[in-house]
Amino acid sequence: MSQQILKKVLRDKKQRMTAQRELILKVFIESKGQLMSLDDVYMYIRRRKNHKTSKMTVKRSIDLLEEIGIIKKIDFEDGPPRYELVEEFADEAKVLLICENCGKAIKMDLDIEKLKSILPYENMEIKDFDLKIYGLCTECK
CATH class of the missing domain: 3.30.1490.190 (Ferric-uptake regulator, C-terminal dimerisarion domain)
Structure with missing residues (x-):
């Protein structure tokens, strides 16, 4: 899923594309299918230079991306939920x-x-x- 698709989905839902949302989407794209917790995403962003995004901003962005169907939550009931990009492949x-x-x-x-x-x-x-x-x-x- 590209940033262009995210921008369109956000626009359709009357939300705007922010730098943080774009960065979080990029984290999930770069994860290549790896499941990531909120802490995983937050720490990935913190390790990048010049990115000082709060954990609450990451949580709100993840919640929004889940709500609009860009990512989905997988809860193993053994700790924090993990998230992944929604896949477009039915087979x-x-x-x-x-x-x-x-x-x-x-x-x-x-x-x-x-x-x-x-x-x-x-x-x-x-x-x-x-x-x-x-x-x-x-x-x-």
Whole structure:
């Protein structure tokens, strides 16, 4: 999703594009699908030079981006919620590998057709899925 699409969506919702919103969108684009918490986004921005955005501004921007459908919240109920860009692809779904110790989440894409070939459900048409796999990451083993 590009900044141009965000600008159009914000304009349609009668919101304006601010430097902070644009920066937060850029953080999610650069994350390449990685799930990020509010703190992750805030710390990423703080590490950049000349960016002194408050944590509350980051939270309000994330809330707005979630409300208008640019990002979505994923809550594992094991700590803070994480966020990701909304994907535009209907033929790919998510598999999340979640570390039970540190909470790190790694996202993988799995083709629905491949899933259909390994599941024994002949009487069900699979349209979409989300799969969470819990375990320990290499750092926590």
